[in-house]
Amino acid sequence: MKTSLDSKFSRRNLFKLLGVGATAALAPSLAMRTEAATIPHVIVVGGGFAGSTAAKYVKQWGGQGVEVTLIEPNSSYVSPILSNLVLNGQRTTAGLSFGYQAQQNRGVNMINSSVTAINKSAQTVTLANGQTLSYSRLVLAPGIDFDYVAGHDPSLVPHAWQAGTQTNLLKAQLDAMSSGQHFVMTIPAAPYRCPPGPYERACVVADALNNARGLGATVTVLDANPGITVEADSFGARFEMYGINYIPNAVVTAVDSTNRIVTYQENGVTKSIDADVLNVIPNQKAGKIIFDAGLNSGNWAPVNPLSYESTLASNIHIIGDSQGTGQPKAGHIGNSEAKVCADAVLRLLNNLAPDPAPKTNSACYSPVSRTEATWLTALYEYNSTTRQMQLVAGNNYPYASAPSTRNYGDMFDWAGNLFNDTFS
Numbered sequence: 001m002k003t004s005l006d007s008k009f010s011r012r013n014l015f016k017l018l019g020v021g022a023t024a025a026l027a028p029s030l031a032m033r034t035e036a037a038t039i040p041h042v043i044v045v046g047g048g049f050a051g052s053t054a055a056k057y058v059k060q061w062g063g064q065g066v067e068v069t070l071i072e073p074n075s076s077y078v079s080p081i082l083s084n085l086v087l088n089g090q091r092t093t094a095g096l097s098f099g100y101q102a103q104q105n106r107g108v109n110m111i112n113s114s115v116t117a118i119n120k121s122a123q124t125v126t127l128a129n130g131q132t133l134s135y136s137r138l139v140l141a142p143g144i145d146f147d148y149v150a151g152h153d154p155s156l157v158p159h160a161w162q163a164g165t166q167t168n169l170l171k172a173q174l175d176a177m178s179s180g181q182h183f184v185m186t187i188p189a190a191p192y193r194c195p196p197g198p199y200e201r202a203c204v205v206a207d208a209l210n211n212a213r214g215l216g217a218t219v220t221v222l223d224a225n226p227g228i229t230v231e232a233d234s235f236g237a238r239f240e241m242y243g244i245n246y247i248p249n250a251v252v253t254a255v256d257s258t259n260r261i262v263t264y265q266e267n268g269v270t271k272s273i274d275a276d277v278l279n280v281i282p283n284q285k286a287g288k289i290i291f292d293a294g295l296n297s298g299n300w301a302p303v304n305p306l307s308y309e310s311t312l313a314s315n316i317h318i319i320g321d322s323q324g325t326g327q328p329k330a331g332h333i334g335n336s337e338a339k340v341c342a343d344a345v346l347r348l349l350n351n352l353a354p355d356p357a358p359k360t361n362s363a364c365y366s367p368v369s370r371t372e373a374t375w376l377t378a379l380y381e382y383n384s385t386t387r388q389m390q391l392v393a394g395n396n397y398p399y400a401s402a403p404s405t406r407n408y409g410d411m412f413d414w415a416g417n418l419f420n421d422t423f424s
Contacts, residue, residue, distance in 0.1 A: 001106070002367065010198065013322075014167070014386075016302075018039065019046070021268070021285060021341065024073065024086055029072065032369055033103055033394065039064075039065065039066065039067050039133060039138035040065075040066055040067070040134050040349045040350075041066075041067045041068075041069065041133075041135050041138065041242070042066055042067070042068050042069070042135065042136060042138075042345060043068075043069045043071065043125060043133060043137075043138050043139070044058070044068065044071070044137040044138045044139040044141065045069060045071045045072075045073070045115050045125070045139065045140050045141065045142060045289065046071075046072060046140065046141035046142045046143060046287070046320070047072030047077050047100060047333075048077055048141060048143055048320060048331070048332035048334065048423050049079075049230075049320065049331035049334040049335050049338075049418070050124075050141040050319040050320030050321070050335065050337060051070065051072070051139070051141030051319075051320065051338070052070070052098075052103065052338075052423055053099070053142065053334070053335045053338035053339065053342075053421070053422050054139050054319060054338040054341055054345075054424050055068055055103055055108050055139075056102075056106070056108070056422070057338065057339055057342035057343075058104060058139075058342045058345055058346065059103075059107055061343070061345065062204065062344055062346050062349075064098035066346070066349065067109070067132065068107070068109065069108070069109040069111060069327045070074050070092060070103055070111070071111045071113060071114070071116070071125075071194075072110075072111075072112060073112060073113060073114040073128075074112070075099065075100070075112055076094050076097045076098060076099045076100075077099075077418065077423070078096055078097050078164040078167070078199070078333070079094075079096040079097075079100050079163060079415075080161070080162070080163040080193070080194060081096065081194075081331050081332075081364075081415055081418065082096055082209050082411075082412075082415055083096060083145045083160075083163040083167050084197070084201045084204045084367065085202055085204065085367060086163075086167050086168070086171055086192065087167070087170060087171050087174055087201070087205055087208065088159075088203055088204055088205070088207070088208035088212065088370060088371075089171075089208075090143070090370065092179065093163060093164055093167055094148040094423070095166055096138065096163065098241070098419065098423040099423075099424075100423075101109065102423060103317075109324065110128075110153065111127065111131070112200040112236060113128050113129040113131070113132070114127065114128045115127060115289055116128050117292070118138070118292075118293040118316070118419045119295075120162075120293070120313045120314075120316065121134050122134075123136070123138070123315060123356070123365045124260050125138065126381070132235045133217055136171075136349065137315050137316075137346065137348070138314070138315060138316045138317065139288065139308075139316075139317045139318075139319060139343050140247055140287075140289060140295070140301075140316065140317065140318045140322065141287050141320040141322070141334070141338070142267075142286070142287025142290060142313040142320075142322055143162070143193075143286045143287050143288070143320060143321050143322065144161075144162075144193050144285065144287060144321045144322070145281070145282070145284070145285050145286065145287050145288050145328070146159065146161075146191075146282040146284060146285075147253055147282055147285060148282050148335050149252050149253060149280075149282065150253075150254045150255070151256055151257055152255040152257060152280055153255075153257035153310065154166065154293045155169075156257040156258065157255055157257045157260065157278045157279070158170040158173070158279060159279070159280060159281050160279060161193060161197075161281050161284075162191075162229060163315040164295075164424050165169050165370065167254060168276045169410075170277075170279055171356070172320040173277045174208070174209070174277055175204065177209060177215060177217060177276060177277055178215065179216055179217075180215070180216055180217065180218075181208065181215065181217050181218075181239065181276035181277070182204060182217065182218045182220065182274070182275050182276050182277075183206075183218070183219050183220070183275060183276065183279070184219075184220045184221075184222065184260075184262060184273055184274075184275035184278050184279070185198065185201065185202060185216055185219075185220075185221055185222070185224045185278075185279035185280070185281070185282045186221075186222045186223075186224070186226060186250070186252050186262060186264075186279070186281055187199075187221065187222065187223040187281060188224055188227050188281050188282060188283040189224040189225060189283055191218075191328075191329055192227055192281070192283070192284045192329065193284060193321050193329045193330065194329070194330045194331075194364065195229055195230045195328055195329075195330070195364075196230050196231060196235075196364055196366045196374075196376065197283060197366075197423075198221075198223075199228055199229075199230070199235040199239075199366070200223075200366035200367060200368065201279075201368065202219065202221050203235065203238050203239070203242065203244075203366075203367075204242055204367055204368070205219060206219045206242040206243075206304050206368070207242065207368070207369040207370060208370070208405065209241065211242075211369070211370075211415075212242075218245065218397065219242065219339075220244070220245040220246075220247065220353070221239070221241070221244055221245065221246045221247065221260050222247050222250035222252065222262065222272065222273075223246065223248045223249070223250055223396065224245065224249070225248065225249075226248055226249055226253045226347070227248050228246075228248075230376060230399075231374060231376055231399050231400075233372075234368070234374045234399070234400065234402060234403060235368075237402075238368045238403065239384050243325055247266060249266055249267055250264045250265070250266045251264055251265045252280060253265055255280055257278075257279070259274065260274060260275045260276065260277070260278040261273070261274045261278075262274075262275070262278060262280060263274075271312060271339040273371060283330075284299075284321075285299035285300070286299060286300050286301050286318075286321070286322035286323050286324075288347050290322050292319065293313070293316075294312065295310050295312050295313060295318065297312070298324075299324075300322065300324030301318040301322050301323055301324050302324050302326060302327075303317070303323050303324065303383055304316050305325050305340075305343060305358065305387070305388065305389045306340075306354040306355065306356065306382060306386070307344035307345070307348065307354040307368075308323060308337060308340065308341040308344065308360060309342065309344070309348075317341050317344075317376070319337045319338050319341050320334040321335065321338065325388065325389050326388065326389065327360060327362065327389050328362045328369045328378075330362060330364060331362065331386075331418065332361070332363045332364060332420075333360055333362040333363075333417055334363055335418060335421060335422055336360040336361050336362070337360055340355070340358045340360060343355060355423065356381055356382070356384070357381065357384075358381075358382050359379060359380060359381050359392070360379075360405050361377065361378070361379050361380070362377065362378045362380070362413070363375070363376070363414070364377075364408065365411035365414050365415070367408065367411065369403070371405050371408055372403040372404055372408050373399045373403060373404070373408040373409060373410075373411045374399065374400040374402070374403045374404075375399065375407055375411070375414075376398065376399035376400070377390055377398060377399075378398075379391070379392040380392065387391060
């Protein structure tokens, strides 16, 4: 059962829980245990919330006793957090972009390239720029990849589920909508990145089209899941308020990208619907490098939650959206997992066991209009019997009792703290 909490104490705890994860008090002493003549090399692949946090804290806690290299093909990262506010003009992708100068300032080696191959036995990675690097420990945080259905061309029908160019494409299409037109979006089968995100987007778009611009547009949501997956009360009430046509159990099977027609199956019946603007969010899976390196089991990467070390290969850790622990896939918990991983990596490099009782926190604020937001959070702990992460007893996935303007203001404080902890 979920618990609705809306006290000042509960919201404040969201900010405090941003640091929940590794036992950081022990980590700085680990650097002193490393011999200078044999400085280990930790390579982190991926510069999003999980990867950037891991690189930061391995270096910050390991000091001169560890060399850290961050490999990321892009010179900056565009945050998916708050990116739905680009669609209604309240934020820009430029304003949600973060560079890596802070990493370099603390001594992290920054390489703008991508990993094309991992040699697990030799403990090396090969880069697209031709370099080959050796690692003592490798941390993979490649985010998500997509399973596109037949006919889906994201250059015509954006998913906008990786912030940046895709977000701006969807915004341009929404901006071009006129009176009485039809916006259709699809929600992938769980698990997917940011559980509240699609429902948040539907609310933000409906509010922008009809309340802000008065277009009288029709908004339809095709959800592959049997119902709203998170905060069903809050999002369900807002869907009703906005007149959103919500269709659960709608599994997308094909897309005509040129004519913006989506075909789906609803309870075994094949149907099609056309749109003036079509936003198809595909089903998701671990990043490509996970599959290329044979580190997946099904769509995700199995790991030991004590260290996030792969159960299929030693000395390789996988964090963020690609991990297969059953925890949500989102920026806040990716940051939390990264701290557990960073602490464990330093312990392992010093021949110490990982923390036997790590905790992680998942939290998210979701705007539902230009002035209101809701929130939810969850605290996870390690179960030594099942060897899995589970909700802390009595936590019950608390969430806001209703959207509010106060939550909307708190949302920017939460996001700002997370951005600062990850990228500064």
